[in-house]
Amino acid sequence: MSTERPDDELVDGEIDRTPSPRSAIGAVVLAAIATAMLALVSIEGAALAFTGAIVLSVGVRFGRLRIVHAGSLLSVGGLVTAGVTGATPEPLLVAAVCAVLAWDLAETAIELGDRVGGDASTARFESVHAAMILAVGIASAAVGYGLYAATAGGQPTTAVVLLLFGAVIVVSAFR
Amino acid sequence: MADRSRGGLVGAIGWTATSGIVLISSGVIALIVSEFAAALSVPEVFLSLVGAFAAIQGLRYVSGARRADRVRTSFGDPERRVTVPTPGAEIDEKTARALRGDRSAASHRRQLRTRFRELAVAALVARTDRDEAAARDAVESGRWPTDTAAAAFLSHGRFSIAIRARAFLRRQSVYAIGIERSIDAIEALWDSTTVQTKRDTSSNRRRPQTRLSPEDSHE
Amino acid sequence: MRAFDTNRWVGLNGVILLVVGIGIAIRAPALVLVGVVGVGYAAFAAFGDAPEPTLEIDRTLSEDAPDPGDEVDVSLTVRNVGETWLSDMRIVDGVPPGLEATGRPARMAAALAPGEAATVEYTVTAVRGEHTWKDVRIVTRNPSGSRERYVERAVETMVRCIPTFEAGSDLPLRGLTTQYSGRVVTDVGGSGVEFHSTREYRAGDPVKRIDWNRRARTGELSTLELREERAATVVLLVDSREEAYVARNTAGQNAVERSVDAAGQLFTALVGNGDRVGLGAMSPSDCWIAPGAGTAHGVRLREQLGSHQAFASTPSDGKFYWPLWFNRIRRRLRRDAQVVFLTPLSDQTAARTARRLDAHGHLVTIVSPNETGDTSIGSRFARLERELQLMRLRRAGIRVVDWGEEPLRVAIAAAERRWSR
Incomplete structure (x- = not known):
């Protein structure tokens, strides 16, 4: 069992360790969509998310997990900036799901390339995995939006806050 | 928890x-x-x-999470043929350890020095008219080889100021220079043709420039 | 094996707290909503453990007795015969250590619903020996990839690749076996090359041996008796201790593989010459075939060279005790047996063995594949040490064929020229 593989020099006949191209391209596209969504509501947020998308693309191109993480954090920064500048929730929700998906695909691309190899047959696995992550995102966004719509008339932000904090605590307790 | x-x-x-x-x-x-x-x-x-x-x-x-590395099973490379070491790999490993500068470095240097001395003495006996005792004395006293860095390594003597300065500039260990020069010196002696009758007929094709033997048995 | 955390989603909780906290502090409901999405993923990451897979694995080969160099197509099919969804699996086939998968890698990623199967196909290039596939290595994860489990599954597959060991017809052997007691010229009349006597023709004598001059002179049929040569007894001894497994470059053949190939060529040529040939290994795994002659013996020798563990492309397990081994080989070697010792001379033990066999009266010839190079300090050191050994062995009267990258017959011819000087 080991963590990051040290970068060996390439020898003839070595297994191709480059990130899986399908997931990598998916990650870049989704990061771009997240940026576009933010651009609808906040220029500053979109600018940050754009930088994040570039950094993530570089990271996934060269198979460096840490660079991917830095890019993803920049996207989160973009989301926060957009929220702070008073963005409407709908594009922000879409952007959030896309950002998580972009990160996950980038990480999957790198991990697959490293352990299974760029030439191996992974297409079916990758699509199943991406669909699953997308479904989770859509479901939670729907729940969130439902709550938002239900409470839009009244004032119970307290309720939402309680729910959220409770959920975070429960989830972290079960990790 | x-x-x-x-x-x-x-x-x-x-x-x-x-x-x-x-x-x-x-x-x-x-x-x-x-x-x-x-x-x-x-x-x-x-x-x-x-x-x-x-x-x-x-x-x-x-x-905090940035410090948490990913944990995953490493499969290794079963597709590749198992690799075997190159001859002398253990010397390379010892050299690397001797230059690492941790606690065991001195002991590895000592072991390396012993191996290199044996080789130097054997080469001197084979290629010059010294007997074993004279050859050993020449190596241990630092009179052979003439290269000061190699002599300092083989005789466990002091490295000259010039070598220290060079090592410092190259950000190298003085021992790296000493070991490299030692193998250079022993190799040059072994491949020299001072004693024709003891000429070695190895088929090493890679260093023809140091091999001045007029007739190698291979065409 | 037990499942473990991969740390894949570590940090998500922090991001949620950060986003929601800012959202609350500045009263931005949109950010709190983004937090909800995050909580969804956090719950997903906490959900489920990496499954213990129930699999049916099948491996088929296009050919299980290939010739060396042949490509063998391998197909590995993994079927999920359990009840659980295996949404995230990495499968790597345990290609035998002596074989190399060329082209596509022997691995795949799969998501298998119950009853589904996935197949990976790859190609290996056959090399001499018996190769057994190792366990299939499998990693399963839960859907989010936050937990991982490593399992191994055994599937018995073996490929046997036994070469024909073609001897070059021009392999010069005289120097290897005849110098002192080799093919001894006897006083017995029979078949041979040198004239001994003549006798009356008997039905069945070969036409070639009829004395036609005498027939022309006197009209009688008589048969030439030629001086019979007694066959030499030669034992091919291959050094296959772990120390002998060295190679100048990792892609090429290692010293033991070259030694075994050389032994194959020599034995074919020696048997062809009518010598009695035996086979032994200097190895932790015992291998011995007493010298013999005839087709059946040749087949046995070929089988052993091709498939015995002691001649494999990877070192045998177990510890090698030289004194025990040497006593055994001493007892096995007949007094007049000559030894052709195939060794890279990578350490002192090989040279000592040669000297001790020589001291016991056997004619020892070393055939030594040279794997030393000049790429590093260590390899230069190893070259000098080996050449020093060669020199000492030669001085001790032991004949050495120093075999570089040239064909074996060239190396032997060169060595013969030196011996006859």
Whole structure:
């Protein structure tokens, strides 16, 4: 069992360790969509998310997990900036799901390339995995939006806050 | 994390999860019963404080998470043929350890020096008219080889100021220079043709430039 | 094996707290909503453990007795015969250590619903020996990839690749076996090359041996008796201790593989010459075939060279005790047996063995594949040490064929020229 593989020099006949191209391209596209969504509501947020998308693309191109993480954090920064500048929730929700998906695909691309190899047959696995992550995102966004719509008339932000904090605590307790 | 010795819900899932569930339940009630929400509503300042506290905790988690490396099974490369070492790999490994500069480096240097001395003495006996005792004496006293860095390494003597300066500039260990020069010197001696009758007929094709033998048995 | 955390989603909780906290502090409901999405993923990451897979694995080969160099297509099919969904699996086939998968890697990623199967196909290039596939290595994860489990599954597959060991017809052997007691010229009349006597023709004598001059002179049929040569007894001894497994470059053949190939060529040529040939290994795994002659013996020798563990492309397990081994080989070697010792001379033990066999009266010839190079300090050191050994062995009267990258017959011819000087 080991963590990051040290970068060996390439020898003839070595297994191709480059990130899986399908997931990598998916990650870049989704990061771009997240940026576009933010651009609808906040220029500053979109600018940050754009930088994040570039950094993530570089990271996934060269198979460096840490660079991917830095890019993803920049996207989160973009989301926060957009929220702070008073963005409407709908594009922000879409952007959030896309950002998580972009990160996950980038990480999957790198991990697959490293352990299974760029030439191996992974297409079916990758699509199943991406669909699953997308479904989770859509479901939670729907729940969130439902709550938002239900409470839009009244004032119970307290309720939402309680729910959220409770959920975070429960989830972290079960990790 | 969870204290399993307690009974009930707390015992089953632990304090943290229990408080989380309490929070969620009160949130659900607050959603349904607006009076409860009103009762729960707290001053604006307090809310801001809680938010700020949560954000700071979040930042701490995130920066902590950056140190958490991914853990995964490494498969190795079963597709590749098993590799065998090159001859002399153990000398290369010893050299690397001798230059690493940790606690065992000195002991590895000593072992290397012994191996190199044996080789130097054998080469001197084979290629010059010295007998074994004279050859050993020449190596141990630093009279052979003429290269000062090699002689310093083989005789365990002091490296000259010039070599130290060069090592410093190249950010190298003086021993790296000493070891490299030693093999250079022994190799040059071995491949020289001073004693024709003892000419070695090896088929090493890679260093024809040092091999001045007029007739090699291979065409 | 037990499942473990991969740390894949570590940090998400922190991001949620950060986003929601800011959202609450500045009263931005949109950010709190983003937090909800995060909580969804956090719950997903906490959900489920990496499954223990129930699999049916099948491996088929296009050919299980290929010739060296042949490409063998391998197909590995993994079927999920359990009840659980295996949404995230990495499968790597345990290609035998002596074989190399060329082209596509022997691995795949799969998501298998119950009853589904996935197949990976790859190609290996056959090399001499018996190769057994190792366990299939499998990693399963839960859907989010936050937990991982490593399992191994055994599937018995073996490929046997036994070469024909073609000897070059021009392999010069005289120097290897005849110098002192080799093919001894006897006083017995029979078949041979040198004239001994003549006798009356008997039905069945070969036409070639009829004395036609005498027939022309006197009209009688008589048969030439030629001086019979007694066959030499030669034992091919291959050094296959772990120390002998060295190679100048990792892509090429290692010293033991070259030694075994050389032994194959020599034995074919020696048997062809009518010598009695035996086979032994200097190895932790015992291998011995007493010298013999005839087709059946040749087949046995070929089988052993091709498939015995002691001649494999990877070192045998177990510890090698030289004194025990040497006593055994001493007892096995007949007094007049000559030894052709195939060794890279990578350490002192090989040279000592040659000298001790020589001291016991056997004619020892070393055939030494040279794997030393000049790429590093260590390899230069190893070259000098080996050449020093060659020199000492030659001075001790032991004949050495120093075999570089040239064909074996070239190396032997060069060595013969030196011996006859």
